[in-house]
Amino acid sequence: MSSGDPHSGPGDHEPSFGNPLGIVEGPVEQLRIVEALLFAASEPLSEEQLAERLPRGADLRWLLVTLQAFYSSRGVNLVRVGGKWTFRTAEDLSFLLHKETVDERKLSRAALETLAIVAYHQPVTRAEIEEVRGVAVAKGTLDLLLETGWLRIRGRRKAPGRPVTFGTTQAFLEHFGLEAIGDLPGLDDLKAAGLLDGRLPPGFQIPMPSDDPTLRDDEEPDDQGHLDLSLMPGLDDDEAAR
Structure with a gap:
């Protein structure tokens, strides 16, 4: 499995296309679902929250590890904080956003x-x-x-x-x-x-x-x-x- 391509899965399964009910079965589409959920969320998501939106039998741990590897060298990284998952700006680029992330009230x-x-x-x-x-x-x-x-x-x-x-x-x-x-x-x-x-x-x-x-x-x-x-x-x- 290459960290540059999240589309290869266990057994190189292919996603199920053309399903009239829209039921997603393949790992490629499952990766897209997890990715979309994490991007759209206003706060970190637990594995339970993610699993609720995936088809039964989906290997959530593999999906998260694959996405984490895929984003490890990009401008945003998939990280686990407080037992939940979220996208964060890569640490080496955080200085670029310093002005936008300065708290208005400094703690004494x-x-x-x-x-x-x-x-x-x-x-x-x-x-x-x-x-x-x-x-x-x-x-x-x-x-x-x-x-x-x-x-x-x-x-x-x-x-x-x-x-x-x-x-x-x-x-x-x-x-x-x-x-x-x-x-x-x-x-x-x-x-x-x-x-x-x-x-x-x-x-x-x-x-x-x-x-x-x-x-x-x-x-x-x-x-x-x-x-x-x-x-x-x-x-x-x-x-x-x-």
């Missing part, structure tokens, strides 16, 4: 730190975020991250005050090009990137992240509509003093 350092803490420590409450950061979380920080769609309210901690717990979303994985939350960089990766001080305390560990949507034993469903998110109105939107 406080927001980026908060996002990272939630990603690695989820499910986590605001007080637990503040404990890790060493400073209070400003009023607008969590609201902004919820607005971007990268964070979500998971539930409430079974503790006095029943504080809400936060976790990351599918949109977080898609934006940062992660197939799963476990693909977040580990300790060695963060050191190599200069994001962690090389003189870390003995025994320092990066948590093993998990975005399992199932509520944990110390969580319960949120039944108050997140009414406690208008937090600390006296603080500005960057961060409060220690």
Whole structure:
């Protein structure tokens, strides 16, 4: 099978043409269907969503691998993010679209730190975020991250005050090009990137992240509509003093 031609399939089957009912049976037409669905979709598609539009018995895994190989050297690549499939601009050409993809609102350092803490420590409450950061979380920080769609309210901690717990979303994985939350960089990766001080305390560990949507034993469903998110109105939107 050549990566430059997605039209050869298992056993070199030919597509079924002239079917009066329009039922597509051959791998060539199945490739075209998958390609069209992915191009037309406004968001990544799961394998279940793709399989629903294919004839019974279609080898979806082969179809996706074939398309992925075909597009590997083109201006757009077929990639898997968050367990779903989508077309993305080839990484080596992304600089050409820089002006078109710059976010209108830049995240503050406080927001980026908060996002990272939630990603690695989820499910986590605001007080637990503040404990890790060493400073209070400003009023607008969590609201902004919820607005971007990268964070979500998971539930409430079974503790006095029943504080809400936060976790990351599918949109977080898609934006940062992660197939799963476990693909977040580990300790060695963060050191190599200069994001962690090389003189870390003995025994320092990066948590093993998990975005399992199932509520944990110390969580319960949120039944108050997140009414406690208008937090600390006296603080500005960057961060409060220690």
